[in-house]
Structures are given as structure tokens and as C-alpha cells.
Amino acid sequence: MKLRRIWIKATRGKGFQTDFTSQIGQSWGTRQWRCADSGFTLGTDCSSGCWAILDAVEFMAESSLKQYAEHFWKREKLKFGGGTVSVEVGEFERGGDPVTLLTKWHPDKLPFERASGIHVELHELSLADLETLTIHTRIVDDSWMLVRGLVPSPPTCLLKDLAAHFRFVGFFERNDELARDTGQWKHYRRWAEKPKDNALRRALNQDSPMIQVNEGTAMEIVDGWGRLLPLLALVQEGFTFDPFPSYVATTAT
Numbered sequence: 001m002k003l004r005r006i007w008i009k010a011t012r013g014k015g016f017q018t019d020f021t022s023q024i025g026q027s028w029g030t031r032q033w034r035c036a037d038s039g040f041t042l043g044t045d046c047s048s049g050c051w052a053i054l055d056a057v058e059f060m061a062e063s064s065l066k067q068y069a070e071h072f073w074k075r076e077k078l079k080f081g082g083g084t085v086s087v088e089v090g091e092f093e094r095g096g097d098p099v100t101l102l103t104k105w106h107p108d109k110l111p112f113e114r115a116s117g118i119h120v121e122l123h124e125l126s127l128a129d130l131e132t133l134t135i136h137t138r139i140v141d142d143s144w145m146l147v148r149g150l151v152p153s154p155p156t157c158l159l160k161d162l163a164a165h166f167r168f169v170g171f172f173e174r175n176d177e178l179a180r181d182t183g184q185w186k187h188y189r190r191w192a193e194k195p196k197d198n199a200l201r202r203a204l205n206q207d208s209p210m211i212q213v214n215e216g217t218a219m220e221i222v223d224g225w226g227r228l229l230p231l232l233a234l235v236q237e238g239f240t241f242d243p244f245p246s247y248v249a250t251t252a253t
Helices: 065-078 087-093 098-105 127-132 143-147 159-168 183-192 225-236
Strands: 002-010 016-022 033-035 053-062 118-125 210-213 219-223 244-251
Touching: 065 087, 065 098, 065 118, 065 244, 087 098, 127 159, 127 225, 159 225, 183 225
Parallel strands: 210 244
Antiparallel strands: 002 016, 002 053, 016 033, 053 118, 118 244, 210 219
């Protein structure tokens, strides 16, 4: 037996985090998981009479909001290619607290848009996880989407639907400045130039996104939809998917 920690989506209640044991080498979708601290069993056969597994996200390591914030600012610094950095990145370089700076300059990049009461871990996201991610409702028809003619109809927050929509309207084939100035377009074009079988291999290993788990187990992108959307769009076009690490945040209990 091997002790593993995972996120569970179950038929009753909301997603929760706990320790489960499982037989090594079995498919999670068909095996039972026994809760290490309470002893009840989860499984697709609903053997406990109460629960059935719908989805799981593989735990990798404990993390923290500070670690994520440091990762965010280091990634922002890379955007300047060694040249003069922005005011906010300059503050980070001079030793500013990464979480405080995130609160000051990019509060929307904080999970749940707050800097306290948050628990953060690293998880490995599978293709099934990627396809269930959502964006915040305010993004669907915000000015960024409107000016580029990308507002989906009917409205959707689901990443896999948005990736399909971007492809359908020909966004990645555009060559105008509004398209070229986006992370979605840049990442897509860069990855699309490589062979389909290895273009996405370790593509996000050093560029982990941040996901928050909302009420009802919905996993919402906090930081990274400029990378995650083109990645999923390419998978939809036949590129080989490679699992990647992601920060996953929940409200601390």
C-alpha cells in the first residue's frame, strides 16, 4: 500500500482534501480509496453506501502563498529579458515581500483575492483536470475579450470550451497586433512550431499556474489562462499532453 494525498470530487458534498491509501499501479477510477483518518471507503462502486469518486488531482508537495508569489514575480521579471523592469518588479528585486507586492499590484492574482486564510499545495494536473478548469465569470465578456472579438456565445467559463471557441474563430491564425500582444497567441505559436509528440513536454514545469478550488469543487484559474488555454487548444488539435505541476489553493480550515 502507498499513502497518497489527492483532491476528491464526490457525489455528495464538496471537494475536500485528506489522505487516502491505494494499491500501487491501479487506475484510480476503478479502485477504492480508504480515508486514513476516518476509515470510510470511497470507490466507484459506492461501497460505503454514501460516496462515489468523480475526479482526483494528484498531490505533489506542500507549498505556500509566499512560494507562489515569489514564482509569480520571478516569471514577471523574465518578461523583460534582462532589460529595464517595471516599477513593481523593481520593488520585488529590491527585497519587497512578494505577497505584499502581489496584494498591492495584482490582487486579482491572489487566490480568493486575499492574502490570508489560504492553504497552498503543488499538484500534478492531468488532461482531465485541465479540461475541467474554469475562468472567472468577469473575464468571459470583459474589455480584453470584447476588443478582440472573442466573447463566446453562449457564454462559457469552461476552459475546454473557450479553447475550442478561440480555434473556431481563427484567433491563433490572426496576425494583427491585438492578437500578437497576448500570451495566448504567443504561447500557441511558439509551441505549434514543434513536433506534435513533444511540443508540450514539460512546457509548464517551470511556469506553474495557480488554481483555486471554489465552493462546489469548481477549479478556477487565478493565474495562467494565457498559458493553459493555448496548451489545451493544441491538445485538441492532436498534440501530446504532458502532465504539469500547478499551485492549488483552498481556504484554510
